[in-house]
Amino acid sequence: MPENPPTGPTAAEVMTELAGLEDPRIRAVNEKHGDDHGVNLTKLRALAKRLRTQPELARRLWSTDDTAARLLGILICRPKTFERDELDAMLRESRTPKVHDWLVNYVVKKNPHAEELRVAWTADPDPVVASAGWALTTERVAKKPAGLDLPGLLATVESEMKDAPDRLQWAMNHCLAQIGIEHPEHRARAIAIGERLGVLKDYPTPPGCTSPYAPVWITEIARRQQEKAAPGNA
Structure with a gap:
């Protein structure tokens, strides 16, 4: 998957866009399953497709500790670039079931x-x-x-x-x-x-x-x- 040029959106700009996708009804459903975000996953995937692979942006989104941002970061990261200890720390930081599952299935399984x-x-x-x-x-x-x-x-x-x-x-x-x-x-x-x-x-x-x-x-x-x-x- 090709990477965007360095002139792509900043983490702050992406966070603003994610905030615009927040839906209280979706959050209410997700919270019943332990997930604290209200972003429709189809829309989240569409945003990831537009952003394409951006490893550094993915790391910045992960560092926000925001569930929707972390899910997006997982989708635009490059799984093979993470070191063992980095993935271990990320898993232990995964507070919600969806982040935990996506990290394991979309990143760890593809990592050396x-x-x-x-x-x-x-x-x-x-x-x-x-x-x-x-x-x-x-x-x-x-x-x-x-x-x-x-x-x-x-x-x-x-x-x-x-x-x-x-x-x-x-x-x-x-x-x-x-x-x-x-x-x-x-x-x-x-x-x-x-x-x-x-x-x-x-x-x-x-x-x-x-x-x-x-x-x-x-x-x-x-x-x-x-x-x-x-x-x-x-």
């Missing part, structure tokens, strides 16, 4: 230090930091499982997920489901763990959506994959 951070974060005593490590582990389970101890991951989930804080529990549950979905040889054990623990069994799921309860999630996605792979459906 992702694996090193995955290992360190998964063992971190802070459950929010640990949830980022589990998110990165789930990514590896799906895309680069070679070298992962899948039985060991299942054992950890079985012993720790039930009593884990919400964000960490959610991340571990996602990893459990991904193991069951992507690795048929571990599917029965993953389903059995989910059934025994009962985590998210009663989670309210809208019609047409798949439940995050691991046994249901695994079974449904595996069924879809089998249907897609069946002769005549290619």
Whole structure:
């Protein structure tokens, strides 16, 4: 993605534009999920597309500690330019779920230090930091499982997920489901763990959506994959 010339907007000008996009109704909805901003994400992405990649502006927006500005900064940054310690500090500064999730998914996963951070974060005593490590582990389970101890991951989930804080529990549950979905040889054990623990069994799921309860999630996605792979459906 090409960069804008140095004559692009200043951080202050961008903050003014973000303030103009603030919608109290959107803020009220976001605050129910722990996010303190009122900017429509479609409009935020449109602004990022107009600004294009600007690493220095992205860092200045991050330094404002404003959620909408940090989300915008994530969208216009260059993920591979961040050092390991810089990303570690940024994750620990991520106060809201949306900033945390976008940082992990849009920046850390594309950074050369992702694996090193995955290992360190998964063992971190802070459950929010640990949830980022589990998110990165789930990514590896799906895309680069070679070298992962899948039985060991299942054992950890079985012993720790039930009593884990919400964000960490959610991340571990996602990893459990991904193991069951992507690795048929571990599917029965993953389903059995989910059934025994009962985590998210009663989670309210809208019609047409798949439940995050691991046994249901695994079974449904595996069924879809089998249907897609069946002769005549290619």
